[in-house]
Amino acid sequence: MESLANIKYRKFFWPLLVGLVIWLAVPFKPASVSLAAWHILAIFVATIIGCITQPLPIAGVALVGFTTTVLLGVVPMDTAVEGFGNKTVWLIVMAYCLSRGFIKTGFGRRVALIFVRLFGKKTLGLAYSLMGVDLLTAAATPSNTARAGGIVYPIIDSLASTFGSTPKDGTERKIGSFLTFTEFQANVITSGMFMTAMAPNLLAVSLAKADHVTLTWMGWFLAGIVPGAISLVVVPFLIYKMYPPEIKDTPNAKPWAEAELAKMGPMSRAEKIMCAVFALALVLWIASSFIGMDAALVAFLAVAILVICGVLTVDDILNEKGAWSTLIWFSILIFMATELNKLGFIPWLSKTLGGSLHGINWVFVLAILLLFYFYSHYLFASGTAHVSAMYAALLGVAISAGVPPTLAAMLLATCGALFSSTTHYASGPATILFGTGYVKQNDWWRMNAILGVFYIVVWFGIGSLWLKVIGMW
Numbered sequence: 231m232e233s234l235a236n237i238k239y240r241k242f243f244w245p246l247l248v249g250l251v252i253w254l255a256v257p258f259k260p261a262s263v264s265l266a267a268w269h270i271l272a273i274f275v276a277t278i279i280g281c282i283t284q285p286l287p288i289a290g291v292a293l294v295g296f297t298t299t300v301l302l303g304v305v306p307m308d309t310a311v312e313g314f315g316n317k318t319v320w321l322i323v324m325a326y327c328l329s330r331g332f333i334k335t336g337f338g339r340r341v342a343l344i345f346v347r348l349f350g351k352k353t354l355g356l357a358y359s360l361m362g363v364d365l366l367t368a369a370a371t372p373s374n375t376a377r378a379g380g381i382v383y384p385i386i387d388s389l390a391s392t393f394g395s396t397p398k399d400g401t402e403r404k405i406g407s408f409l410t411f412t413e414f415q416a417n418v419i420t421s422g423m424f425m426t427a428m429a430p431n432l433l434a435v436s437l438a439k440a441d442h443v444t445l446t447w448m449g450w451f452l453a454g455i456v457p458g459a460i461s462l463v464v465v466p467f468l469i470y471k472m473y474p475p476e477i478k479d480t481p482n483a484k485p486w487a488e489a490e491l492a493k494m495g496p497m498s499r500a501e502k503i504m505c506a507v508f509a510l511a512l513v514l515w516i517a518s519s520f521i522g523m524d525a526a527l528v529a530f531l532a533v534a535i536l537v538i539c540g541v542l543t544v545d546d547i548l549n550e551k552g553a554w555s556t557l558i559w560f561s562i563l564i565f566m567a568t569e570l571n572k573l574g575f576i577p578w579l580s581k582t583l584g585g586s587l588h589g590i591n592w593v594f595v596l597a598i599l600l601l602f603y604f605y606s607h608y609l610f611a612s613g614t615a616h617v618s619a620m621y622a623a624l625l626g627v628a629i630s631a632g633v634p635p636t637l638a639a640m641l642l643a644t645c646g647a648l649f650s651s652t653t654h655y656a657s658g659p660a661t662i663l664f665g666t667g668y669v670k671q672n673d674w675w676r677m678n679a680i681l682g683v684f685y686i687v688v689w690f691g692i693g694s695l696w697l698k699v700i701g702m703w
Contacts, residue, residue: 241285249276267573281615292559313565317526324529326553329371338381350483361416368420368427375658397667408475410668422647423458425450434643457693592632607649634703
């Protein structure tokens with residue numbers, strides 16, 4: 231007989247306690263906040279805390295929150311299920327399937343090996359080449375965890391083994407530590423450069439739309455290209471100085487990559503199709519604002535072509551657990567956040583906080599909000615939970631204080647990627663790459679603290695000026 235799943239019931243304590251306290255605090259709620267808005271707030275906060283404590287996987291927590299909302303009559307079922315029809319959610323699901331093609335066909339590995347062959351003569355060049363792989367695949371890989379763990383890290387692990395660098399025998403600092411930590415930072419940077427580079431970005435886009443601010447794929451790309459390029463160039467060099475590898479030259483990397491490419495043989499038909507479809511998706515995403523084609527439709531088109539051509543099977547799509555898990559929790563969190571807005575809680579909060587900041591220059595307000603948003607991630611183990619909990623409220627406060635709406639929406643949205651550069655539990659890629667044992671915890675926190683200041687200056691400082699240049703505010 232099959233045994234029951236191991237549920238961490240103790241971790242339900244805080245979500246239930248906080249949710250009940252808020253639910254029962256109705257006598258103390260502001261008069262202008264409706265009873266339904268207060269109750270959805272209680273369930274939403276309990277769900278977010280559950281996403282942090284994780285008595286169940288995040289999709290399970292969201293499902294419990296959804297069921298509770300409808301069961302207690304806070305929102306009718308017909309309204310609640312509307313979140314599952316959100317096109318942003320389906321864009322993520324299809325993009326997950328598209329990224330599956332990178333791994334299944336071997337196209338992602340081939341690209342990585344080509345980069346290593348071209349730029350891998352020195353350790354720093356090797357780091358830049360791996361960063362290039364992450365950059366190239368980021369636009370169509372909304373799972374930054376899959377990008378780091380499924381495409382780039384296997385190459386790093388093989389390279390480190392080739393140079394005799396492994397945590398098992400204390401030789402991780404030879405080359406493995408440097409490459410692993412640089413890839414983590416590359417993943418953070420590329421996640422901020424493309425709307426479709428990680429799921430929380432698309433959640434922010436949906437939440438911004440509720441505040442009547444539209445962020446397009448091309449607009450996001452233009453906003454991120456300058457701070458992103460600066461970061462991609464400078465960060466590996468900073469890490470090289472702070473955390474230098476013992477091996478500076480890697481003459482074996484090129485022959486190793488050539489040998490691995492030889493084993494793979496010439497590009498298969500599946501890889502060629504994957505390459506062509508990826509290029510098509512990028513072109514259509516870039517042109518979507520001009521030709522009127524929805525970004526979600528582009529993702530559906532790309533996956534449909536891969537299925538018609540036999541690159542992906544229907545089973546591949548059905549077995550893409552990350553996509554369907556995202557469909558559940560993302561739809562539910564968007565539904566709850568939308569209801570908070572629709573029922574009046576977010577507008578009330580924004581107006582109240584915005585009023586308290588009246589008279590303060592909006593530049594200072596925006597700076598305070600961004601710093602608070604960035605550093606509060608030390609309390610979160612999920613970018614999704616953090617964006618769900620704070621993005622809409624902070625955006626509302628910023629707009630109420632007079633911050634140009636698109637500027638506020640864009641900087642807060644990219645902050646959702648950058649604040650992953652805080653802890654070893656900050657995101658999926660952080661958990662995977664830290665878990666390899668190549669980088670010690672004190673080194674991880676120390677270097678992230680330094681690089682966090684760099685990101686704040688480049689993305690929020692220079693980034694704001696760049697957004698002004700391109701007319702986004």
